[in-house]
Amino acid sequence: MSDTEIQDPIAELITNYNELNSSQIDQLPSEPSPLEFMRYVSKNTPFVVRGAALTWKATQTWTVPYLKSLLGETTQVNVAVTPSGNADSPYSLEQNGTTSLVFVKPHEEYQPFGEFLDFLTSSNSPTKEVRYAQTQNDNLRNEYLPLFSHVERTIPFARIALDCDPDAINMWIGTSHSTTALHKDNYENIYVQISGQKHFVLLPPICQPCVNEQMLEPAHYVRLPCEGAIPVPDSTDLGLVMEPHSPYVPFATWDPDSPMLNETEYSCLARPMKVTLNPGDMLYLPAMWYHKVSQSCKEGEVCVAVNYWYDMEFTGPLYPLTTFVRSVFNKEREIESDIEDEDGNDE
Amino acid sequence: MSDTEIQDPIAELITNYNELNSSQIDQLPSEPSPLEFMRYVSKNTPFVVRGAALTWKATQTWTVPYLKSLLGETTQVNVAVTPSGNADSPYSLEQNGTTSLVFVKPHEEYQPFGEFLDFLTSSNSPTKEVRYAQTQNDNLRNEYLPLFSHVERTIPFARIALDCDPDAINMWIGTSHSTTALHKDNYENIYVQISGQKHFVLLPPICQPCVNEQMLEPAHYVRLPCEGAIPVPDSTDLGLVMEPHSPYVPFATWDPDSPMLNETEYSCLARPMKVTLNPGDMLYLPAMWYHKVSQSCKEGEVCVAVNYWYDMEFTGPLYPLTTFVRSVFNKEREIESDIEDEDGNDE
Numbered sequence: 001m002s003d004t005e006i007q008d009p010i011a012e013l014i015t016n017y018n019e020l021n022s023s024q025i026d027q028l029p030s031e032p033s034p035l036e037f038m039r040y041v042s043k044n045t046p047f048v049v050r051g052a053a054l055t056w057k058a059t060q061t062w063t064v065p066y067l068k069s070l071l072g073e074t075t076q077v078n079v080a081v082t083p084s085g086n087a088d089s090p091y092s093l094e095q096n097g098t099t100s101l102v103f104v105k106p107h108e109e110y111q112p113f114g115e116f117l118d119f120l121t122s123s124n125s126p127t128k129e130v131r132y133a134q135t136q137n138d139n140l141r142n143e144y145l146p147l148f149s150h151v152e153r154t155i156p157f158a159r160i161a162l163d164c165d166p167d168a169i170n171m172w173i174g175t176s177h178s179t180t181a182l183h184k185d186n187y188e189n190i191y192v193q194i195s196g197q198k199h200f201v202l203l204p205p206i207c208q209p210c211v212n213e214q215m216l217e218p219a220h221y222v223r224l225p226c227e228g229a230i231p232v233p234d235s236t237d238l239g240l241v242m243e244p245h246s247p248y249v250p251f252a253t254w255d256p257d258s259p260m261l262n263e264t265e266y267s268c269l270a271r272p273m274k275v276t277l278n279p280g281d282m283l284y285l286p287a288m289w290y291h292k293v294s295q296s297c298k299e300g301e302v303c304v305a306v307n308y309w310y311d312m313e314f315t316g317p318l319y320p321l322t323t324f325v326r327s328v329f330n331k332e333r334e335i336e337s338d339i340e341d342e343d344g345n346d347e
Numbered sequence: 348m349s350d351t352e353i354q355d356p357i358a359e360l361i362t363n364y365n366e367l368n369s370s371q372i373d374q375l376p377s378e379p380s381p382l383e384f385m386r387y388v389s390k391n392t393p394f395v396v397r398g399a400a401l402t403w404k405a406t407q408t409w410t411v412p413y414l415k416s417l418l419g420e421t422t423q424v425n426v427a428v429t430p431s432g433n434a435d436s437p438y439s440l441e442q443n444g445t446t447s448l449v450f451v452k453p454h455e456e457y458q459p460f461g462e463f464l465d466f467l468t469s470s471n472s473p474t475k476e477v478r479y480a481q482t483q484n485d486n487l488r489n490e491y492l493p494l495f496s497h498v499e500r501t502i503p504f505a506r507i508a509l510d511c512d513p514d515a516i517n518m519w520i521g522t523s524h525s526t527t528a529l530h531k532d533n534y535e536n537i538y539v540q541i542s543g544q545k546h547f548v549l550l551p552p553i554c555q556p557c558v559n560e561q562m563l564e565p566a567h568y569v570r571l572p573c574e575g576a577i578p579v580p581d582s583t584d585l586g587l588v589m590e591p592h593s594p595y596v597p598f599a600t601w602d603p604d605s606p607m608l609n610e611t612e613y614s615c616l617a618r619p620m621k622v623t624l625n626p627g628d629m630l631y632l633p634a635m636w637y638h639k640v641s642q643s644c645k646e647g648e649v650c651v652a653v654n655y656w657y658d659m660e661f662t663g664p665l666y667p668l669t670t671f672v673r674s675v676f677n678k679e680r681e682i683e684s685d686i687e688d689e690d691g692n693d694e
Binding site for chain 1: 354508662667
């Protein structure tokens with residue numbers, strides 16, 4: 001290479017972004033008008049409205065016994081089961097003396113709703129496992145339909161601004177044992193806390209070079225005994241089954257809460273935005289933002305949230321530019337990896 | 348290098364953008380609501396409203412004699428003078444047997460408004476030069492203030508959507524001899540044609556790698572005789588003066604209308620959007636879009652347009668991402684230039 005100093009465009013991008021954008025979330029005094037909302041969509045910037053859903057029937061009435069009475073004790077609901085609350089997340093799998101990072105999905109099973117809630121609220125569960133109702137398939141307008149009339153059918157400012165109805169409305173029921181790993185969705189997201197607290201760690205799309213996305217081999221938990229299952233040290237009841245015929249999953253492996261693990265050279269430049277939602281709080285999570293979500297609630301209670309996914313806009317420059325950031329980072333990685341290979345060959 | 352195939356992120360960016368976005372401009376049936384406008388701002392996409400300003404007093408009354416009577420025959424106005432209508436544009440300067448591309452600015456002088464209009468509308472001008480009133484310094488609220496009440500003080504949908512008044516309102520008076528070279532502005536721009544036609548060639552901000560931006564030495568035209576002026580072949584009345592103490596100007600050197608000149612390896616991927624404005628038409632030109640503007644009018648008439656510059660949003664990802672595209676392209680150029688230098692040294 002020559003002596004010319006070549007600046008690092010990726011570092012410059014993240015630094016420029018940090019200089020122009022706050023890492024403190026905007027707090028609005030009330031729900032925005034459609035136009036005010038569209039300004040936030042336009043700048044792909046989150047906000048929170050404290051107490052926006054305090055008057056919703058869900059927020060005012062959804063205790064554990066009332067939920068059981070509404071949906072029915074014996075109604076079967078889909079439940080994600082994991083040893084430690086780690087559904088849909090990277091997992092260090094030790095096998096034959098080597099460690100590899102895989103993408104683990106939960107064991108999914110149907111349980112009577114009453115039994116599921118009893119499990120969540122019992123401090124002495126018979127099995128050491130974590131359960132979470134977290135299907136993101138519009139479950140509030142399907143599986144949980146009897147509860148739907150207690151929340152808004154759509155978020156008015158979002159419907160008017162984006163000129164569409166929600167593509168999916170999802171219900172989340174869990175406890176402080178479950179964490180959703182850092183990931184992103186191609187949706188505009190309105191997230192409403194009903195009971196308990198949710199703790200968000202957010203990163204803008206331009207932070208792709210910080211999150212160390214890797215192609216991970218997929219696996220999923222199964223209940224033991226199960227032929228061919230790999231035992232895992234954190235559970236005697238659950239094991240892992242690899243999915244050799246499924247495509248690898250591109251997934252963030254850096255966790256802003258453990259910044260020295262799996263970091264890239266750019267992770268240190270990220271300025272995570274943190275926000276905790278209390279019951280009734282409403283969060284706008286813009287399309288393509290990375291989010292890690294943990295939760296907490298009192299003993300004997302549950303964390304319940306509802307989120308509305310609206311289609312994002314794929315025209316305009318933002319979506320192709322986000323892909324561009326990934327491609328530039330991956331190409332840089334590829335070149336570095338080639339140089340390392342060549343250095344290796346020389347020795 | 349290794350045998351691994353490294354894709355070209357810049358080519359991928361432009362191709363992805365082309366697949367997701369039309370190169371035909373959207374035509375709206377009427378002025379948009381503030382919310383509809385904000386959707387276009389959000390996707391940084393132009394539109395045109397045919398006839399939106401047909402009812403403006405300016406569009407209905409601004410003939411050459413009426414303009415003279417409104418502003419006054421003898422009022423002094425700033426006029427840009429060039430040999431061939433090439434104000435603020437790249438110019439191939441031949442000097443001492445070598446050719447270099449410089450950035451030429453017009454000779455600016457004050458002329459009585461009547462004399463200026465007579466020059467524009469006369470087919471037998473005594474001097475071979477091109478004149479254009481094109482100061483972009485809010486001239487309609489200053490130099491041309493007596494005309495201001497004949498146009499809208501602000502564009503209502505833009506004022507409400509962007510929550511600000513125009514930073515500048517600019518008047519343009521010229522003929523088919525003037526062309527504005529491809530460039531971009533950091534403003535949201537509402538452009539209104541009053542008389543004659545304007546022909547726009549538009550490129551989105553992600554096309555930065557197509558436009559062959561170069562750092563050009565600045566120069567400006569002067570009336571001859573002038574000590575130290577460089578004679579130019581296209582004029583006996585005007586010469587060029589270099590500005591050795593002024594900083595170089597970054598400027599697009601590729602012209603979509605002459606695509607084989609000064610092209611980069613990416614220019615062929617650009618899909619220019621073309622639109623002609625007739626009297627009363629209104630164009631939304633989003634922030635940072637490249638635009639080349641030529642014009643035409645009948646003999647004895649003039650081309651008049653008014654544009655409103657509103658502050659663009661610098662928060663959010665678009666501005667830093669646009670800088671990122673430039674930096675990645677420049678770094679790629681730098682590396683290629685280094686490789687060429689090294690190859691040269693080997694010989």
